Amino acid sequence: MILRLSTHRIQSVATPHMKEYSMSEGPPASTRRPVPDEMFSGRLKGSYLLDLEVVGVDDVAPHVRLITMASSDLVGFEYTPGQDLLFEFPDGDLTFRRRYTIRRLDPAAGIADFEIEIHDGRGPATRWAAKAEVGEHLEAIGPRGGISLRPTATSHLFVVDDSAMPAAFALLEALAAGTPATALLVTSHGAKLRPAPAGAPATSLVWLDQADLLEMLSDLHPAAGTAAYLFGERHLVRTAEELLLAGGLDRDAVASKPHLATGPAQRQPRRTVFQLNLGSSRTDGGSCPRCRS
Numbered sequence: 001m002i003l004r005l006s007t008h009r010i011q012s013v014a015t016p017h018m019k020e021y022s023m024s025e026g027p028p029a030s031t032r033r034p035v036p037d038e039m040f041s042g043r044l045k046g047s048y049l050l051d052l053e054v055v056g057v058d059d060v061a062p063h064v065r066l067i068t069m070a071s072s073d074l075v076g077f078e079y080t081p082g083q084d085l086l087f088e089f090p091d092g093d094l095t096f097r098r099r100y101t102i103r104r105l106d107p108a109a110g111i112a113d114f115e116i117e118i119h120d121g122r123g124p125a126t127r128w129a130a131k132a133e134v135g136e137h138l139e140a141i142g143p144r145g146g147i148s149l150r151p152t153a154t155s156h157l158f159v160v161d162d163s164a165m166p167a168a169f170a171l172l173e174a175l176a177a178g179t180p181a182t183a184l185l186v187t188s189h190g191a192k193l194r195p196a197p198a199g200a201p202a203t204s205l206v207w208l209d210q211a212d213l214l215e216m217l218s219d220l221h222p223a224a225g226t227a228a229y230l231f232g233e234r235h236l237v238r239t240a241e242e243l244l245l246a247g248g249l250d251r252d253a254v255a256s257k258p259h260l261a262t263g264p265a266q267r268q269p270r271r272t273v274f275q276l277n278l279g280s281s282r283t284d285g286g287s288c289p290r291c292r293s
Protein backbone atom coordinates (compact mmCIF):
# COMPACT_ATOMS: atom_id res chain seq x y z
CA MET A 1 0.00 0.00 0.00
CA ILE A 2 2.90 2.37 0.75
CA LEU A 3 4.57 3.90 -2.30
CA ARG A 4 7.49 1.89 -3.59
CA LEU A 5 10.20 4.38 -4.29
CA SER A 6 12.62 4.27 -7.17
CA THR A 7 12.34 6.84 -10.03
CA HIS A 8 9.24 8.98 -9.43
CA ARG A 9 10.28 11.99 -7.34
CA ILE A 10 8.52 12.53 -4.06
CA GLN A 11 9.10 15.72 -2.13
CA SER A 12 7.42 17.50 0.71
CA VAL A 13 4.49 19.55 -0.48
CA ALA A 14 6.04 22.36 1.51
CA THR A 15 9.77 22.22 1.17
CA PRO A 16 11.39 21.51 -2.18
CA HIS A 17 14.73 20.64 -0.59
CA MET A 18 13.64 17.70 1.48
CA LYS A 19 14.88 14.21 0.88
CA GLU A 20 13.79 12.96 -2.52
CA TYR A 21 12.48 9.56 -3.40
CA SER A 22 11.64 7.92 -6.65
CA MET A 23 9.46 5.16 -7.98
CA SER A 24 9.78 3.05 -11.12
CA GLU A 25 6.18 2.57 -12.24
CA GLY A 26 4.61 6.00 -11.53
CA PRO A 27 2.21 6.59 -8.64
CA PRO A 28 0.32 3.38 -7.84
CA ALA A 29 -3.47 3.34 -7.68
CA SER A 30 -4.98 4.03 -4.28
CA THR A 31 -5.77 1.06 -2.12
CA ARG A 32 -7.45 2.96 0.72
CA ARG A 33 -10.45 1.29 2.29
CA PRO A 34 -13.57 3.01 3.63
CA VAL A 35 -13.93 2.70 7.40
CA PRO A 36 -16.25 -0.29 7.80
CA ASP A 37 -19.74 0.61 9.11
CA GLU A 38 -19.25 -1.57 12.18
CA MET A 39 -16.12 0.32 13.29
CA PHE A 40 -16.63 3.30 15.65
CA SER A 41 -20.38 2.57 15.62
CA GLY A 42 -20.61 3.99 12.11
CA ARG A 43 -19.54 7.48 13.28
CA LEU A 44 -16.70 7.71 10.79
CA LYS A 45 -18.70 7.05 7.65
CA GLY A 46 -17.04 8.85 4.75
CA SER A 47 -13.55 8.39 6.20
CA TYR A 48 -10.90 5.96 5.01
CA LEU A 49 -8.34 3.69 6.61
CA LEU A 50 -4.92 4.92 5.56
CA ASP A 51 -1.47 3.45 5.77
CA LEU A 52 1.18 6.19 5.65
CA GLU A 53 4.96 6.35 5.49
CA VAL A 54 7.13 9.17 6.83
CA VAL A 55 9.14 10.54 3.89
CA GLY A 56 10.33 13.81 5.43
CA VAL A 57 11.02 15.31 8.85
CA ASP A 58 11.98 18.95 9.24
CA ASP A 59 12.10 21.40 12.13
CA VAL A 60 10.32 24.43 10.68
CA ALA A 61 10.60 26.16 14.08
CA PRO A 62 12.23 25.10 17.36
CA HIS A 63 8.83 23.87 18.57
CA VAL A 64 7.28 22.67 15.30
CA ARG A 65 8.11 19.50 13.38
CA LEU A 66 6.95 19.22 9.81
CA ILE A 67 6.21 15.57 9.12
CA THR A 68 5.70 14.69 5.47
CA MET A 69 3.89 11.45 4.75
CA ALA A 70 3.40 9.60 1.49
CA SER A 71 1.13 6.77 0.49
CA SER A 72 -0.77 5.43 -2.47
CA ASP A 73 -3.73 5.84 -0.08
CA LEU A 74 -3.34 9.61 -0.47
CA VAL A 75 -3.40 9.52 -4.28
CA GLY A 76 -6.70 11.16 -5.29
CA PHE A 77 -7.55 11.72 -1.61
CA GLU A 78 -10.31 14.33 -1.21
CA TYR A 79 -10.63 16.63 1.79
CA THR A 80 -11.51 20.22 2.55
CA PRO A 81 -8.96 22.65 4.02
CA GLY A 82 -9.03 22.52 7.82
CA GLN A 83 -9.76 18.79 7.95
CA ASP A 84 -7.45 16.38 9.74
CA LEU A 85 -6.42 12.75 10.11
CA LEU A 86 -6.79 10.65 13.24
CA PHE A 87 -3.43 8.92 13.73
CA GLU A 88 -2.54 5.93 15.80
CA PHE A 89 0.76 6.40 17.66
CA PRO A 90 2.70 3.55 19.21
CA ASP A 91 3.98 4.27 22.74
CA GLY A 92 5.62 1.34 24.48
CA ASP A 93 3.13 -1.48 24.33
CA LEU A 94 0.18 0.93 24.12
CA THR A 95 -1.32 2.78 21.20
CA PHE A 96 -2.70 6.33 21.38
CA ARG A 97 -4.90 8.23 18.96
CA ARG A 98 -4.41 11.89 18.19
CA ARG A 99 -5.71 14.15 15.41
CA TYR A 100 -3.48 16.31 13.21
CA THR A 101 -4.60 18.84 10.63
CA ILE A 102 -3.69 18.26 7.01
CA ARG A 103 -1.47 21.29 6.48
CA ARG A 104 -1.06 20.59 2.75
CA LEU A 105 -1.81 17.67 0.48
CA ASP A 106 -0.80 16.88 -3.07
CA PRO A 107 -3.35 14.27 -4.21
CA ALA A 108 -1.53 13.66 -7.50
CA ALA A 109 1.69 12.67 -5.75
CA GLY A 110 0.05 11.15 -2.68
CA ILE A 111 1.96 13.34 -0.22
CA ALA A 112 0.73 15.30 2.80
CA ASP A 113 2.32 17.62 5.36
CA PHE A 114 1.51 17.80 9.07
CA GLU A 115 2.91 20.30 11.58
CA ILE A 116 3.20 18.90 15.08
CA GLU A 117 3.85 21.18 18.04
CA ILE A 118 6.56 19.83 20.33
CA HIS A 119 4.89 21.00 23.53
CA ASP A 120 6.25 20.86 27.08
CA GLY A 121 3.74 18.24 28.22
CA ARG A 122 5.34 15.65 25.89
CA GLY A 123 2.44 13.26 25.42
CA PRO A 124 2.75 10.15 23.25
CA ALA A 125 2.19 11.94 19.93
CA THR A 126 4.77 14.60 20.75
CA ARG A 127 7.25 11.97 21.90
CA TRP A 128 6.75 10.15 18.61
CA ALA A 129 7.13 13.34 16.55
CA ALA A 130 10.28 14.40 18.39
CA LYS A 131 11.99 11.17 17.31
CA ALA A 132 10.20 10.49 14.01
CA GLU A 133 12.37 9.16 11.22
CA VAL A 134 11.97 8.72 7.50
CA GLY A 135 10.70 5.23 6.72
CA GLU A 136 8.42 4.88 9.76
CA HIS A 137 4.81 3.88 9.13
CA LEU A 138 1.66 5.15 10.84
CA GLU A 139 -1.95 4.18 10.39
CA ALA A 140 -4.61 6.86 10.22
CA ILE A 141 -8.27 7.53 9.52
CA GLY A 142 -9.53 10.45 7.52
CA PRO A 143 -10.60 12.86 6.47
CA ARG A 144 -12.02 13.97 9.82
CA GLY A 145 -13.53 17.24 10.97
CA GLY A 146 -16.46 19.35 9.88
CA ILE A 147 -15.15 22.90 10.08
CA SER A 148 -14.93 24.83 6.85
CA LEU A 149 -14.91 28.44 5.71
CA ARG A 150 -18.24 30.26 5.98
CA PRO A 151 -18.96 31.18 2.35
CA THR A 152 -21.25 34.14 3.10
CA ALA A 153 -18.81 35.88 5.46
CA THR A 154 -17.41 39.24 4.39
CA SER A 155 -14.42 38.91 6.70
CA HIS A 156 -12.84 36.11 8.71
CA LEU A 157 -11.36 36.12 12.21
CA PHE A 158 -9.19 33.27 13.48
CA VAL A 159 -8.20 32.82 17.12
CA VAL A 160 -5.81 29.90 17.48
CA ASP A 161 -2.89 28.57 19.48
CA ASP A 162 0.09 26.57 18.23
CA SER A 163 -1.89 23.32 18.00
CA ALA A 164 -4.36 25.02 15.69
CA MET A 165 -2.14 27.20 13.52
CA PRO A 166 -1.98 24.44 10.88
CA ALA A 167 -5.79 24.55 10.63
CA ALA A 168 -5.95 28.35 10.54
CA PHE A 169 -3.17 28.56 7.95
CA ALA A 170 -4.76 25.90 5.74
CA LEU A 171 -8.07 27.79 5.87
CA LEU A 172 -6.42 31.17 5.26
CA GLU A 173 -4.70 29.77 2.18
CA ALA A 174 -8.09 28.57 0.91
CA LEU A 175 -9.69 32.05 1.06
CA ALA A 176 -10.44 33.79 -2.21
CA ALA A 177 -7.78 36.37 -3.04
CA GLY A 178 -8.44 39.69 -1.38
CA THR A 179 -10.83 38.37 1.28
CA PRO A 180 -10.16 40.30 4.48
CA ALA A 181 -9.00 38.12 7.35
CA THR A 182 -7.33 38.53 10.72
CA ALA A 183 -5.56 35.75 12.57
CA LEU A 184 -4.84 36.15 16.28
CA LEU A 185 -2.01 33.68 16.87
CA VAL A 186 -1.46 32.80 20.50
CA THR A 187 1.95 31.33 21.22
CA SER A 188 4.18 30.88 24.21
CA HIS A 189 7.09 30.04 21.92
CA GLY A 190 7.79 33.49 20.47
CA ALA A 191 6.22 35.46 17.64
CA LYS A 192 6.78 34.80 13.94
CA LEU A 193 8.90 31.72 14.51
CA ARG A 194 6.90 29.37 12.36
CA PRO A 195 6.29 29.89 8.63
CA ALA A 196 3.27 32.07 7.86
CA PRO A 197 0.57 31.00 5.43
CA ALA A 198 1.50 31.37 1.78
CA GLY A 199 -0.20 33.91 -0.48
CA ALA A 200 -2.67 35.48 1.93
CA PRO A 201 -2.00 39.19 1.28
CA ALA A 202 -5.29 40.47 2.70
CA THR A 203 -4.63 38.67 5.97
CA SER A 204 -3.34 40.39 9.02
CA LEU A 205 -1.39 38.11 11.35
CA VAL A 206 -1.18 39.19 14.99
CA TRP A 207 1.19 37.22 17.24
CA LEU A 208 0.46 37.55 20.94
CA ASP A 209 0.46 35.75 24.24
CA GLN A 210 -2.66 34.62 26.05
CA ALA A 211 -2.92 37.64 28.37
CA ASP A 212 -2.71 40.04 25.42
CA LEU A 213 -5.32 38.02 23.57
CA LEU A 214 -7.83 38.30 26.37
CA GLU A 215 -7.27 42.03 26.59
CA MET A 216 -7.66 42.42 22.84
CA LEU A 217 -10.82 40.30 22.65
CA SER A 218 -12.40 42.18 25.56
CA ASP A 219 -12.31 45.34 23.42
CA LEU A 220 -13.19 43.73 20.09
CA HIS A 221 -16.55 44.32 18.40
CA PRO A 222 -16.44 42.36 15.13
CA ALA A 223 -18.24 43.91 12.18
CA ALA A 224 -21.46 42.34 10.97
CA GLY A 225 -20.66 39.63 8.42
CA THR A 226 -17.54 38.44 10.28
CA ALA A 227 -17.09 34.69 10.71
CA ALA A 228 -14.95 33.57 13.64
CA TYR A 229 -12.97 30.32 13.89
CA LEU A 230 -11.71 29.42 17.35
CA PHE A 231 -9.44 26.40 17.66
CA GLY A 232 -6.92 25.27 20.24
CA GLU A 233 -6.68 24.58 23.95
CA ARG A 234 -10.16 24.11 25.44
CA HIS A 235 -10.07 26.98 27.95
CA LEU A 236 -8.71 29.40 25.35
CA VAL A 237 -11.45 28.46 22.89
CA ARG A 238 -14.22 28.82 25.47
CA THR A 239 -12.94 32.16 26.75
CA ALA A 240 -12.48 33.56 23.25
CA GLU A 241 -16.00 32.49 22.33
CA GLU A 242 -17.51 34.14 25.42
CA LEU A 243 -15.66 37.40 24.76
CA LEU A 244 -16.59 37.52 21.08
CA LEU A 245 -20.25 36.83 21.82
CA ALA A 246 -20.14 39.57 24.46
CA GLY A 247 -18.61 41.81 21.79
CA GLY A 248 -21.68 41.35 19.60
CA LEU A 249 -20.83 38.44 17.31
CA ASP A 250 -23.71 36.11 16.43
CA ARG A 251 -23.37 32.60 17.85
CA ASP A 252 -24.12 31.30 14.32
CA ALA A 253 -21.03 33.08 13.03
CA VAL A 254 -18.68 31.21 15.39
CA ALA A 255 -17.07 27.86 14.59
CA SER A 256 -15.12 26.49 17.53
CA LYS A 257 -13.18 23.30 18.13
CA PRO A 258 -11.16 22.50 21.27
CA HIS A 259 -8.01 20.66 20.22
CA LEU A 260 -6.76 19.61 23.64
CA ALA A 261 -7.08 20.19 27.36
CA THR A 262 -4.14 21.10 29.52
CA GLY A 263 -3.85 20.98 33.30
CA PRO A 264 -5.95 19.04 35.81
CA ALA A 265 -9.10 19.07 33.66
CA GLN A 266 -7.38 16.81 31.14
CA ARG A 267 -9.60 13.86 30.29
CA GLN A 268 -8.81 10.39 31.58
CA PRO A 269 -7.41 7.95 29.06
CA ARG A 270 -10.02 5.52 27.76
CA ARG A 271 -9.60 2.21 26.13
CA THR A 272 -10.39 2.21 22.45
CA VAL A 273 -9.89 0.15 19.37
CA PHE A 274 -8.15 1.39 16.33
CA GLN A 275 -5.58 -1.13 15.11
CA LEU A 276 -6.39 -0.63 11.46
CA ASN A 277 -4.35 -3.53 10.23
CA LEU A 278 -6.27 -5.75 12.62
CA GLY A 279 -9.59 -4.50 11.24
CA SER A 280 -10.87 -8.01 10.69
CA SER A 281 -10.38 -8.99 14.32
CA ARG A 282 -11.11 -5.62 16.00
CA THR A 283 -14.17 -3.87 14.75
CA ASP A 284 -15.63 -2.09 17.76
CA GLY A 285 -14.59 1.12 19.49
CA GLY A 286 -14.34 -0.04 23.05
CA SER A 287 -12.25 -3.01 24.09
CA CYS A 288 -8.69 -2.99 22.82
CA PRO A 289 -6.37 -3.65 25.76
CA ARG A 290 -3.40 -1.97 24.02
CA CYS A 291 -5.08 1.21 22.80
CA ARG A 292 -5.73 4.51 24.59
CA SER A 293 -6.72 7.97 23.44
Ligand SMILES: Cc1cc2nc3c(=O)[nH]c(=O)nc-3n(C[C@H](O)[C@H](O)[C@H](O)COP(=O)(O)OP(=O)(O)OC[C@H]3O[C@@H](n4cnc5c(N)ncnc54)[C@H](O)[C@@H]3O)c2cc1C
Pocket: 084, 098, 099, 100, 101, 102, 115, 116, 117, 118, 119, 120, 121, 122, 123, 124, 125, 126, 127, 145, 162, 163, 164, 166, 167, 257, 258, 259, 260, 261, 262, 263, 266
Ligand atom coordinates in the same frame (compact mmCIF):
# COMPACT_ATOMS: atom_id res chain seq x y z
C1 LIG B 1 -9.16 18.38 15.15
C2 LIG B 1 -7.78 18.48 15.79
C3 LIG B 1 -6.69 18.88 15.01
C4 LIG B 1 -5.43 19.02 15.60
N1 LIG B 1 -4.38 19.42 14.81
C5 LIG B 1 -3.16 19.58 15.37
C6 LIG B 1 -2.05 20.00 14.56
O1 LIG B 1 -2.15 20.18 13.36
N2 LIG B 1 -0.85 20.18 15.19
C7 LIG B 1 -0.68 19.98 16.55
O2 LIG B 1 0.44 20.15 17.06
N3 LIG B 1 -1.72 19.56 17.32
C8 LIG B 1 -2.94 19.33 16.77
N4 LIG B 1 -3.97 18.88 17.54
C9 LIG B 1 -3.69 18.50 18.95
C10 LIG B 1 -3.17 17.03 18.98
O3 LIG B 1 -4.20 16.15 18.57
C11 LIG B 1 -2.73 16.59 20.39
O4 LIG B 1 -3.77 16.79 21.29
C12 LIG B 1 -1.49 17.30 20.90
O5 LIG B 1 -0.42 17.23 19.96
C13 LIG B 1 -1.01 16.68 22.22
O6 LIG B 1 -0.84 15.30 22.06
P1 LIG B 1 0.20 14.50 22.96
O7 LIG B 1 -0.05 13.05 22.77
O8 LIG B 1 1.59 14.99 22.69
O9 LIG B 1 -0.14 14.97 24.44
P2 LIG B 1 -1.34 14.50 25.44
O10 LIG B 1 -1.20 13.07 25.81
O11 LIG B 1 -2.64 14.89 24.82
O12 LIG B 1 -1.04 15.38 26.67
C14 LIG B 1 0.09 15.10 27.56
C15 LIG B 1 0.27 16.22 28.56
O13 LIG B 1 0.70 17.39 27.87
C16 LIG B 1 -0.21 18.45 28.07
N5 LIG B 1 -0.33 19.15 26.80
C17 LIG B 1 -0.93 18.68 25.67
N6 LIG B 1 -0.82 19.59 24.69
C18 LIG B 1 -0.15 20.64 25.23
C19 LIG B 1 0.27 21.88 24.70
N7 LIG B 1 0.03 22.25 23.47
N8 LIG B 1 0.95 22.70 25.52
C20 LIG B 1 1.23 22.36 26.79
N9 LIG B 1 0.85 21.19 27.35
C21 LIG B 1 0.17 20.36 26.57
C22 LIG B 1 -1.52 17.79 28.48
O14 LIG B 1 -2.31 18.63 29.29
C23 LIG B 1 -1.04 16.60 29.27
O15 LIG B 1 -0.75 16.97 30.59
C24 LIG B 1 -5.24 18.73 16.97
C25 LIG B 1 -6.35 18.29 17.75
C26 LIG B 1 -7.59 18.19 17.16
C27 LIG B 1 -8.77 17.73 18.01
